Structures are given as structure tokens and as C-alpha cells.
Amino acid sequence: MADRHVDHLLIGGGIAAASAAAALRELSAGGSVLLVGRELDAPYHRPPATKGYLQGRLSKPEALVHPEGWWAEHDVELLTRTSVTALDPAARTATLSTKETVTFDTALVATGAMVRRLTLPGTELDGLHYVRALMNVDLLKRDLAAAEAEHVVLVGGSYLGCEVAASLTVLGLRCTVLMMEEEPMERGFGPAVGRHVRSVLEAHGVTVRGGVDVAGFAGGERIERVLLAGGEELEADAVVAGVGATPDVMLARRAGLTLGDLGGVACDAGLRTSAEGVWAAGDMCEYHSVLHGRAVRIEHEDVAARQGAHAARAMLGADVPYTEVPYFWTDLADWMSLEHLGAARDWVREEREGGPGIGPFAVRYLDRDGRLVAALSVDGGGDLEAARAELAARAGAAR
Numbered sequence: 469m470a471d472r473h474v475d476h477l478l479i480g481g482g483i484a485a486a487s488a489a490a491a492l493r494e495l496s497a498g499g500s501v502l503l504v505g506r507e508l509d510a511p512y513h514r515p516p517a518t519k520g521y522l523q524g525r526l527s528k529p530e531a532l533v534h535p536e537g538w539w540a541e542h543d544v545e546l547l548t549r550t551s552v553t554a555l556d557p558a559a560r561t562a563t564l565s566t567k568e569t570v571t572f573d574t575a576l577v578a579t580g581a582m583v584r585r586l587t588l589p590g591t592e593l594d595g596l597h598y599v600r601a602l603m604n605v606d607l608l609k610r611d612l613a614a615a616e617a618e619h620v621v622l623v624g625g626s627y628l629g630c631e632v633a634a635s636l637t638v639l640g641l642r643c644t645v646l647m648m649e650e651e652p653m654e655r656g657f658g659p660a661v662g663r664h665v666r667s668v669l670e671a672h673g674v675t676v677r678g679g680v681d682v683a684g685f686a687g688g689e690r691i692e693r694v695l696l697a698g699g700e701e702l703e704a705d706a707v708v709a710g711v712g713a714t715p716d717v718m719l720a721r722r723a724g725l726t727l728g729d730l731g732g733v734a735c736d737a738g739l740r741t742s743a744e745g746v747w748a749a750g751d752m753c754e755y756h757s758v759l760h761g762r763a764v765r766i767e768h769e770d771v772a773a774r775q776g777a778h779a780a781r782a783m784l785g786a787d788v789p790y791t792e793v794p795y796f797w798t799d800l801a802d803w804m805s806l807e808h809l810g811a812a813r814d815w816v817r818e819e820r821e822g823g824p825g826i827g828p829f830a831v832r833y834l835d836r837d838g839r840l841v842a843a844l845s846v847d848g849g850g851d852l853e854a855a856r857a858e859l860a861a862r863a864g865a866a867r
């Protein structure tokens with residue numbers, strides 16, 4: 469016998485589940501909603517972790533998705549510090565880490581992603597950090613202060629490493645970004661934009677080194693040196709690694725939900741999983757995208773929020789494909805901002821409007837047939853809304 473029943477169960481305490489809660493309440497005043505999240509805090513926005521929160525410009529309450537009183541005001545039950553340890557989709561039952569069992573009519577699995585960890589010699593030493601949660605930032609800042617750190621090495625040249633380098637530079641630390649690719653962010657935005665990102669970072673004193681293979685770390689109890697393949701050693705007081713994330717499908721796998729080739733939970737175009745009554749949203753949702761014409765899994769905050777809201781509508785009976793154009797933004801301190809729309813990997817040609825150089829510019833990414841597949845706005849350049857309409861029109865045509 470289950471301990472209790474809820475109409476809608478939201479599993480995971482991130483932006484996807486929090487947005488689903490808000491959409492459920494916007495669309496329907498009735499029906500019980502329970503959100504179960506593993507973290508200590510109520511759902512919060514992760515992007516500030518490497519930006520305003522790290523720089524000390526934004527507090528934890530300011531980073532919350534919904535203000536503290538929202539949950540009670542909207543009659544959504546929030547259980548933090550609690551995991552769903554088992555999910556039985558056939559019986560529509562979830563077991564919580566409190567040992568409580570809950571039956572549900574519909575469920576959303578939004579368990580997000582976990583940082584990818586380096587597997588290199590010396591990773592057991594103190595002074596190696598990863599940033600996923602605000603708590604990681606608290607630990608990083610305490611450690612940097614305690615070690616009287618002056619020089620931090622960032623492993624990884626994607627947006628995360630670049631953002632942390634910019635924020636720590638603002639805080640007065642010296643930063644070096646190391647990456648295998650030649651230019652920062654080039655995997656997402658291409659080498660020309662990558663060279664521009666490098667020039668902005670370097671202009672503010674960040675050392676950027678591409679084509680570098682980190683072989684390990686050395687020191688006493690904590691990291692003192694970063695070892696590069698080829699024998700070079702770099703002194704470092706601390707290291708922050710930003711080498712990607714992997715979808716957290718542990719619960720979904722145990723529950724027997726079908727997984728996709730990209731490592732996420734396989735969903736149809738409407739974000740429905742292989743189990744009746746169970747949807748997925750956010751970083752671990754691998755859905756058949758009408759827009760892309762293939763399965764995709766996207767790790768962007770705006771996508772997780774929109775998917776959570778879309779899944780909520782589906783949990784209330786709507787049956788429409790998810791066709792939103794993916795949107796991503798990043799800020800390097802107040803040095804530069806980037807906004808990106810569309811599918812990052814599919815372009816063969818770039819068309820630039822202005823720059824890269826001083827001032828705003830934009831890039832249109834085209835496929836082999838000359839169709840727009842993605843658009844980038846740097847420092848507000850170009851017309852992203854026109855690009856969004858152009859990209860969305862394709863989804864409309866494909867439906």
C-alpha cells in the first residue's frame with residue numbers, strides 16, 4: 469500500500485521541474501503537485517554559479533527560480549534533500565529516500581546532468597574543483613581564500629571554463645585557460661568567434677592556451693602543478709575543470725525507461741518517455757526534434773525551462789510536439805555577451821554581419837543547402853528574433 473497519492477509528481481529539483489510546477493499551476497488550479505529534489509536548496513538557476521554568484525554580485529535567494537514563499541502560495545509541495553530512489557512506471561509508484569511511497573497519475577523525470585570528472589593522475593589532490601551547484605562555488609571560494617590562491621588553471625575552453633576565468637579575474641586572480649581545441653568556445657561557435665573570445669579574454673589578462681593536453685596534476689596534499697603532455701609543467705594554486713556533463717539517467721535506467729543513443733532518456737516529439745504517463749524534460753531529455761529532424765539532447769537553461777512547461781501541458785492532456793528553437797546565452801563578466809539560437813553542430817558555412825572585432829556583430833550558420841541552422845549574436849549584434857522566426861518556420865513546415 470502506498471503511503472499517499474499525488475496527481476502530478478515532479479522528480480528533480482532543477483529549472484525543468486520548477487518550470488513544470490509553475491506551468492501546472494498556471495494551467496490548472498486543482499490537482500496535487502509534489503516536487504522531489506535531492507539538493508539542499510529549493511530549485512535555483514545554475515547559470516549564476518559561474519557568473520554573478522561567483523563574483524559575489526548575486527545572492528542565493530536572488531538565484532532561486534521561485535521565491536521562498538511561492539511553493540506554499542501556489543499549493544505545490546516541495547521536498548528538498550529528498551531523492552526518488554525507485555520508480556515503477558507500470559504501477560505508477562515512486563519510492564522516496566524517506567522510505568515513503570507515492571502513487572501518481574502523471575510524472576515528470578527531470579534529473580538533469582552530472583559533471584564529467586577528469587580521470588587523470590593527481591585528481592585525488594586537494595584544490596581540484598568542478599562547478600555544477602551553488603554549493604560547489606561556496607567551496608571553491610573558501611578554498612581559494614584558505615590557500616591564498618593567486619593563480620587558477622581552468623581545464624576546458626567551453627563557456628563554463630571561460631566564464632569562471634572571467635569571474636575569477638574580476639575577483640583579482642590570475643587565470644590560465646587550457647583546452648585541447650585551438651580556440652575557446654570554437655566547438656559551439658566556430659574558430660572565428662573562438663579567436664574573438666580569446667582576444668577578449670587576453671585583453672583582460674587571462675592566459676589562453678589551445679592545443680594543450682593535460683596529463684595530470686602534481687603536488688603535496690594539494691595541487692601545485694598542472695602536468696601537460698610533452699613534459700611542460702604549469703604552477704597552479706587551484707584548478708577548475710569544466711569538461712562537460714553527463715545526463716543523470718540512473719533512476720530512469722533502473723525504472724526501465726528506454727535510453728537514447730545520446731545517453732539521455734528517449735522521448736518522442738512531445739517529450740513522452742517510453743512509459744505511459746511519464747514525461748522527461750531538461751538536460752537528460754533526449755527527444756525527437758521536429759526542428760532538427762533527429763534526436764537531440766540539449767543542455768541549456770532556457771530549453772530546460774521550456775521543456776518543463778511543455779511537459780506540464782502534456783501531463784494535463786495536451787498532445788503537441790515540442791518545437792521551440794533552442795536558445796543559449798553566456799556572459800564573460802561584463803566583457804562580452806553571446807546569445808545563440810538553433811542547432812550548434814550542423815553548419816558548414818558562416819556568414820558574418822560586422823566583426824569579429826570591436827563592437828557588436830552577428831553570425832549566421834548555414835547548412836550545405838544554404839539554410840539557416842543557427843545564429844549567434846555577440847554583444848547584441850544582429851537580429852536574433854528574425855533568426856528565431858526563420859528557424860521556427862522550418863519546424864512549422866516539418867510538422
Ligand SMILES: Cc1cc2nc3c(=O)[nH]c(=O)nc-3n(C[C@H](O)[C@H](O)[C@H](O)COP(=O)(O)OP(=O)(O)OC[C@H]3O[C@@H](n4cnc5c(N)ncnc54)[C@H](O)[C@@H]3O)c2cc1C
Nearest residue numbers: 480481482483484506514515551552580750751767768769
Ligand atoms: C555552472 C553552470 C553554468 C551554466 N550556465 C548556463 C548559461 O549561461 N546559459 C545556459 O543556457 N545554460 C547554462 N547552464 C546549463 C543549464 O543550467 C542547465 O541546462 C539546466 O540547469 C538544466 O536544468 P535541469 O532541470 O534539466 O537539470 P539540473 O539543473 O541538473 O537539475 C536536476 C536536479 O535533479 C536532482 N536529482 C537528480 N536525481 C534525482 C532523484 N533521483 N531524486 C530527486 N532529485 C534528483 C539533481 O540533484 C538536480 O538538482 C549552466 C550549467 C551550469 C552547471
